[in-house]
Amino acid sequence: MPTVDPLVAPLGSADAAIAALSVDRLGRQSLQHQIVRQIRQFILAGRLRQGARMPSTRGLAHELGVSRITVTLAYDQLASEGYTEARRGSGMYVCSTIPDEVLKATGKVDARKQPRSFPPRDEPFVPRPHRPFQVGAIDPELFPHATWSRLLARAWRNPVSSLTGEADSFGWRPLRSAIARHLADWRGMDCDSAEIVVTSGTADALDVIAHCVFAAGDTVLVEEPGYAAMRFGLAKNGLNVLPVRVDDEGFDLETAGPRVKAKGAVLTPSRQFPLGATLTLARRLRLLDWVARTGGYLIEDDFDSEYRYRGAPLPALMSLDRNERVIYLGSFSKILSPTLRLGFMVLPMPLLDKVRAYLRLRGVAASLVAQPALAEFMSSGDLAVHIRRTRRLYAQRQEALISAAGMLDGLLELVPSTAGMHLVADLAPGLRKQMTDRVATGLAANAGVIVRPLADYFAGRPDRSALLLGFAGFGEAELTRSVRLLTEALRRQ
Amino acid sequence: MPTVDPLVAPLGSADAAIAALSVDRLGRQSLQHQIVRQIRQFILAGRLRQGARMPSTRGLAHELGVSRITVTLAYDQLASEGYTEARRGSGMYVCSTIPDEVLKATGKVDARKQPRSFPPRDEPFVPRPHRPFQVGAIDPELFPHATWSRLLARAWRNPVSSLTGEADSFGWRPLRSAIARHLADWRGMDCDSAEIVVTSGTADALDVIAHCVFAAGDTVLVEEPGYAAMRFGLAKNGLNVLPVRVDDEGFDLETAGPRVKAKGAVLTPSRQFPLGATLTLARRLRLLDWVARTGGYLIEDDFDSEYRYRGAPLPALMSLDRNERVIYLGSFSKILSPTLRLGFMVLPMPLLDKVRAYLRLRGVAASLVAQPALAEFMSSGDLAVHIRRTRRLYAQRQEALISAAGMLDGLLELVPSTAGMHLVADLAPGLRKQMTDRVATGLAANAGVIVRPLADYFAGRPDRSALLLGFAGFGEAELTRSVRLLTEALRRQ
Numbered sequence: 001m002p003t004v005d006p007l008v009a010p011l012g013s014a015d016a017a018i019a020a021l022s023v024d025r026l027g028r029q030s031l032q033h034q035i036v037r038q039i040r041q042f043i044l045a046g047r048l049r050q051g052a053r054m055p056s057t058r059g060l061a062h063e064l065g066v067s068r069i070t071v072t073l074a075y076d077q078l079a080s081e082g083y084t085e086a087r088r089g090s091g092m093y094v095c096s097t098i099p100d101e102v103l104k105a106t107g108k109v110d111a112r113k114q115p116r117s118f119p120p121r122d123e124p125f126v127p128r129p130h131r132p133f134q135v136g137a138i139d140p141e142l143f144p145h146a147t148w149s150r151l152l153a154r155a156w157r158n159p160v161s162s163l164t165g166e167a168d169s170f171g172w173r174p175l176r177s178a179i180a181r182h183l184a185d186w187r188g189m190d191c192d193s194a195e196i197v198v199t200s201g202t203a204d205a206l207d208v209i210a211h212c213v214f215a216a217g218d219t220v221l222v223e224e225p226g227y228a229a230m231r232f233g234l235a236k237n238g239l240n241v242l243p244v245r246v247d248d249e250g251f252d253l254e255t256a257g258p259r260v261k262a263k264g265a266v267l268t269p270s271r272q273f274p275l276g277a278t279l280t281l282a283r284r285l286r287l288l289d290w291v292a293r294t295g296g297y298l299i300e301d302d303f304d305s306e307y308r309y310r311g312a313p314l315p316a317l318m319s320l321d322r323n324e325r326v327i328y329l330g331s332f333s334k335i336l337s338p339t340l341r342l343g344f345m346v347l348p349m350p351l352l353d354k355v356r357a358y359l360r361l362r363g364v365a366a367s368l369v370a371q372p373a374l375a376e377f378m379s380s381g382d383l384a385v386h387i388r389r390t391r392r393l394y395a396q397r398q399e400a401l402i403s404a405a406g407m408l409d410g411l412l413e414l415v416p417s418t419a420g421m422h423l424v425a426d427l428a429p430g431l432r433k434q435m436t437d438r439v440a441t442g443l444a445a446n447a448g449v450i451v452r453p454l455a456d457y458f459a460g461r462p463d464r465s466a467l468l469l470g471f472a473g474f475g476e477a478e479l480t481r482s483v484r485l486l487t488e489a490l491r492r493q
Numbered sequence: 494m495p496t497v498d499p500l501v502a503p504l505g506s507a508d509a510a511i512a513a514l515s516v517d518r519l520g521r522q523s524l525q526h527q528i529v530r531q532i533r534q535f536i537l538a539g540r541l542r543q544g545a546r547m548p549s550t551r552g553l554a555h556e557l558g559v560s561r562i563t564v565t566l567a568y569d570q571l572a573s574e575g576y577t578e579a580r581r582g583s584g585m586y587v588c589s590t591i592p593d594e595v596l597k598a599t600g601k602v603d604a605r606k607q608p609r610s611f612p613p614r615d616e617p618f619v620p621r622p623h624r625p626f627q628v629g630a631i632d633p634e635l636f637p638h639a640t641w642s643r644l645l646a647r648a649w650r651n652p653v654s655s656l657t658g659e660a661d662s663f664g665w666r667p668l669r670s671a672i673a674r675h676l677a678d679w680r681g682m683d684c685d686s687a688e689i690v691v692t693s694g695t696a697d698a699l700d701v702i703a704h705c706v707f708a709a710g711d712t713v714l715v716e717e718p719g720y721a722a723m724r725f726g727l728a729k730n731g732l733n734v735l736p737v738r739v740d741d742e743g744f745d746l747e748t749a750g751p752r753v754k755a756k757g758a759v760l761t762p763s764r765q766f767p768l769g770a771t772l773t774l775a776r777r778l779r780l781l782d783w784v785a786r787t788g789g790y791l792i793e794d795d796f797d798s799e800y801r802y803r804g805a806p807l808p809a810l811m812s813l814d815r816n817e818r819v820i821y822l823g824s825f826s827k828i829l830s831p832t833l834r835l836g837f838m839v840l841p842m843p844l845l846d847k848v849r850a851y852l853r854l855r856g857v858a859a860s861l862v863a864q865p866a867l868a869e870f871m872s873s874g875d876l877a878v879h880i881r882r883t884r885r886l887y888a889q890r891q892e893a894l895i896s897a898a899g900m901l902d903g904l905l906e907l908v909p910s911t912a913g914m915h916l917v918a919d920l921a922p923g924l925r926k927q928m929t930d931r932v933a934t935g936l937a938a939n940a941g942v943i944v945r946p947l948a949d950y951f952a953g954r955p956d957r958s959a960l961l962l963g964f965a966g967f968g969e970a971e972l973t974r975s976v977r978l979l980t981e982a983l984r985r986q
């Protein structure tokens with residue numbers, strides 16, 4: 001029998017249930033929510049009877065060791081949901097009008113008889129503020145809503161049974177044709193729509209690759225620094241990930257050492273992520289020769305190659321391959337929106353059967369809902385217009401960032417880039433003596449500026465101290481203002 | 494130097510390249526396609542020069558060991574794509590008008606100068622015919638296209654940045670609220686939208702469960718017979734799968750033996766898939782007690798529980814759980830369409846943090862495109878109307894199937910079912926002496942009737958011989974006709 005604190009009395013019939021209440025200060029849920037949730041369950045389970053008097057806010061706050069305002073807010077929410085009611089001058093009571101159906105928590109609930117806000121609402125998800133210099137962020141304002149809405153409506157209006165019946169596990173065929181055409185136009189690639197598999201993004205592609213191309217326990221080389229989700233995706237599927245340091249010419253097979261028994265490598269040849277080097281032709285040929293000799297595979301991750309501002313891109317690594325040893329990964333996350341969850345792989349022909357059989361068992365991850373609309377958006381030329389428009393804008397934004405960087409007083413060293421959506425800003429020697437890039441990131445965050453330290457992209461020990469400044473998603477004035485805030489934050493030290 | 498067959502001469506400049514042609518009789522691609530593809534690549538790579546004469550169809554057919562019609566069709570396709578051209582009376586030549594841009598396979602291709610059908614088209618995906626008695630097939634004709642089209646357009650018309658910016662990794666909040674409400678209405682469950690994670694389907698959910706709930710090497714019990722994709726999804730994520738025979742009361746923990754050190758079980762308590770038993774209350778309580786004692790988890794797969802035709806459903810297993818040891822899996826594949834790739838998990842509160850951290854690294858699989866439309870479709874009541882309408886229809890279809898089964902002359906023994914989308918039809922003793930269910934399936938297929946043998950659902954040795962007859966997706970006349978065809982196919986033996 002729990003001791004009853006005099007402050008909590010009189011508890012009436014609510015005491016036993018209330019004594020079972022507990023809060024977890026380390027829980028993800030707010031204390032208020034935890035209290036609401038438990039009391040709600042007690043009421044629904046009949047442990048708190050209809051008409052029972054609730055403890056006073058002061059008493060319950062004391063018992064749980066929380067502030068009184070937390071309990072007051074919790075009571076307010078329970079009342080607004082129809083679980084409890086205040087009676088003038090005598091406190092809070094479990095509502096006597098909760099329909100029986102609701103009380104039988106395991107019974108069928110009749111929607112018409114429920115309290116208005118049943119089921120109770122949780123705190124909403126709060127996205128991080130969309131602010132400079134978030135790496136990889138696109139500008140949601142630029143999304144072509146009107147066209148997209150029209151295309152979605154048109155695709156789904158007509159009862160085409162292929163939209164809702166059995167689906168091709170490789171994706172909507174017209175989309176795959178449009179992707180083949182896009183790759184021909186933008187990357188000079190010659191591939192057939194039959195070789196293209198629509199995915200729900202990198203994680204989906206890596207799952208397929210890990211199970212159909214490599215075998216559990218195989219070693220795969222990745223770039224250092226590189227994309228953490230890539231390393232995670234490979235490792236979680238049972239592969240052994242070996243990071244190899246990149247230099248100004250990109251990924252160097254020599255650095256990995258001649259004795260390494262890796263079965264392949266995952267690379268960003270167009271523009272190394274995050275440092276920006278373009279993999280040189282000599283190194284491309286060496287890599288292709290390596291996989292041709294060893295029977296390995298190269299995974300070419302080409303996630304944002306459309307955003308090149310000057311000069312012609314090098315052709316895709318895949319288009320140099322004559323031995324069917326390259327798998328190409330593309331994505332619509334950067335050129336349209338990550339919320340579509342649409343990307344694709346281009347597979348060498350000999351892998352198609354195996355991947356199809358695998359997908360038949362595993363199931364498809366990519367939704368068909370947007371695929372016909374996207375196919376139409378691509379073949380009408382609208383996507384090309386959208387890319388050219390955003391590319392022009394992103395180029396201007398990069399210029400605005402570089403011009404604003406004059407304010408930085410030499411604290412950071414920015415190098416313009418011919419491509420991509422962020423710049424790498426090295427800490428100048430003076431600043432580097434005072435702090436690491438992680439410390440600089442913390443100072444920036446205190447000033448309301450989001451920067452990522454290069455250290456975050458290393459699997460091992462970082463050997464370079466820099467900040468990553470994403471510019472693509474933000475207006476020029478916002479970028480300039482954020483450079484000022486960043487300068488003040490770093491100079492204050 | 495390959496020997497040149499006299500039939501192939503004169504090869505002109507095409508001989509070396511053509512000698513490199515090969516076909517793979519076991520490949521997924523048709524022989525014709527393989528030939529087209531290779532010749533196309535030779536032309537694009539410059540290995541077959543413009544104006545070069547192609548070998549005769551007869552000569553090439555002989556050399557490759559394929560029929561002449563195959564080569565003729567391949568040549569026709571190459572000509573129609575603009576790669577080759579026939580010259581009157583003197584055979585086929587590589588086109589001399591292919592623009593330079595196309596020939597430089599690695600260069601940038603100008604769309605305006607391409608041959609009309611570049612990139613070349615592949616054979617389209619041909620879905621299996623939508624015919625009785627495909628198990629799990631829904632009727633694509635019933636999909637609410639008009640409403641769906643309108644809701645998609647409305648959701649995407651307005652530039653809400655939360656649609657294209659950073660997304661909640663658990664899914665679109667209003668959809669999660671609508672799902673919580675749906676579960677309260679249809680399954681008598683009391684869960685909070687905060688506990689609901691929108692997934693792209695079973696594979697996505699199993700990936701999360703395998704990495705956040707269990708650990709690699711853990712043993713998990715599954716139903717025998719059961720859903721093969723479930724076993725595959727668990728095993729591919731490193732779990733050890735132990736099938737346990739179900740009986741008329743569903744899954745029996747006793748059968749697994751008292752010494753089994755499993756960490757949990759995956760179950761279909763509402764209606765065992767594929768046999769149809771409802772897990773009894775006594776067994777539910779025993780399972781809940783087991784996981785409460787051992788700290789294990791039960792995965793409740795409730796993929797089609799909306800389709801119950803008579804009687805009240807037992808409450809969800811999750812709603813009996815007082816120890817947060819049950820994970821509930823739901824899906825929109827059966828009640829709307831599998832092409833949406835939308836399902837959900839209901840997670841016990843203590844797992845939420847871990848799953849959120851995991852999804853941050855792994856990435857989200859479920860597309861956001863349909864989520865606002867689906868949320869609206871649910872909260873407007875349209876989904877409930879759709880389910881009631883299809884449920885009524887499916888009940889009639891089951892009746893039509895059972896009434897047509899009178900024609901079966903006792904070859905199969907059908908038992909009506911109060912729920913689900915298929916019936917189990919045991920081979921009668923007389924038929925069972927003559928053939929297995931797999932043989933019966935083959936005979937049915939020859940007659941154009943799709944049935945699945947129960948044997949397909951067993952991980953181990955089948956101990957029962959039956960056919961699964963899906964009825965939900967097909968009209969009554971079609972069902973009746975198919976029963977007649979099936980009867981004829983089986984009686985002929």
